[in-house]
Amino acid sequence: MGNTKEASAVRMSRIKRKEEATVPAPVLEVRDLDVSRSGDIVVKGATFTINEGDFVGIVGPNGGGKTTLLHAILGILPSKGRIRLFGEGINRFRRWERVAYVSQHAINFDPQFPLSVRELVGLGRVRRGNLGRPLRKEDWSAVDDALGAMDLTELAYRRIGNLSGGEKQRVFVAKALVRDPDLMILDEPVAGVDATTMERFYQRISDLNQERGITVLIVSHDLTAVFCRMSKVMCVNHDVHYANITPDLDHNELLRKGYGEHFHFVFHEHSCEGVFPRP
């Protein structure tokens, strides 16, 4: 249990750091990034900086290159340009335990795969540092914490194949969360989920961002959620446009760069009222 306390102390200091620092530390810096797939340039000239504590919504049409961009950031795909994670060039970066990623396809696993929810979230504690050793007590208490944070305690011993779509998504976020990351990258984890469940999901992610100080990058097709909840928006359609979400942001001007010039998204300040009721 001592370890959990330690972990929460780390978290507190992380939040404090965020409050005290006048200039937040950059978590991810991308400069002039080109990413190709099968010879075609899919993302070109991406340049942006994501700071500690940011909550970034990544939007853009299907096939626009959102997943491609994330894969380049994670080093899964080769790219041209510069990527720095926590101040270190991606090729030299080794502290991957600070980054947690949930892939767009995470929930498309074999439904017959024999794993309980708790076992799957436990796999989130598997890392380079404990190679060849069993998970310890403190790993499992971190698992139970993550299950609690994602409201999954009741489902801990259910088989993952028997969960609903929304439950599966929460399980994978719990698996990411259990690594106690500083940066969480979620690729469209709420596709095909009903509106209420989706709102509650974004609420939980927002809590992780605010209460634990985790920097979050999340791909989303829910523009209302992005503009109501998040601090930055990135619109990806080959080009990457990046903006702070402020009351005077012309969201349609930004979105048209990604979705085409006839795109119109009705959004006023009061669009958010009642959408995300806080308890």
Place this chain on the structure above:
Amino acid sequence: MRLLEYPFFRNALLGGAITALVCSWVGLFLILRKEAMMADGVAHTAFGGIAIGLFLGIDPILSALVVSILAVLAISYMRKLGLASSDAGTAVMLATGFAGGLIVISLAGGFNIELFTYLFGSILTIDRGDLVTVSSLAVITMVFLGLFYKELLSMTFDEQAARLVGIPVAPLSIAYNVLVAVTIVLSIKVVGIILVVALIVLPGLSALQLNRSFRGTMITALGFGMTSTVLGTFLSAIYDVATSGVIVFTMVGIFLFVAAYRRLG
């Protein structure tokens, strides 16, 4: 239980149980990796190795071990180069190994009786030396599975995610496949080349039907594997029929029983 008084029968039970334990454990991962047919492919390749061993007058299990490990490495290599999927690569190695075996046999002047015992197994002839070989190979395999259990599970479930968190997927994958080869060769004495795939696949497949957690599935698979091997050996001695056949039939029986139980319950 007069049977237990015979040393050869005790050897058979012990050797069979150890083999079943390892086979069902290795097999469960193999099924989940969707590489079950690799077991069959490697077993048939081992046939080539056995023929070479008999031809050259060295321990056929040893030569089979070498040939099977080479086959497994070739399969992974072909997959890595994009020459063939695991499945297709397995088919290629199966054919190559078996054909090689046939050539060697014809050079040696035809089948002999010893070759038959490797094809169909001879659990009742397991002696102390065999027991030592089987147990030491089993210990190596089980230590590996025990140590890297969580890494293997993680990469079996989602290889890309495992790679991202820094699990050395490629070396572990190769080590695991080499142990598949080892496991298969050590099972040849028990059920023979043709039926070894049953020992690897059936316990895991039966356990998977019960929809349990991974831990539960694994324990059940090991239980099914050992029970059917021990039970099969007894039944075959009592009714005096081919042991490997009865062992496999017992496994199929358990599989059908579990399937029926799931439909009804």
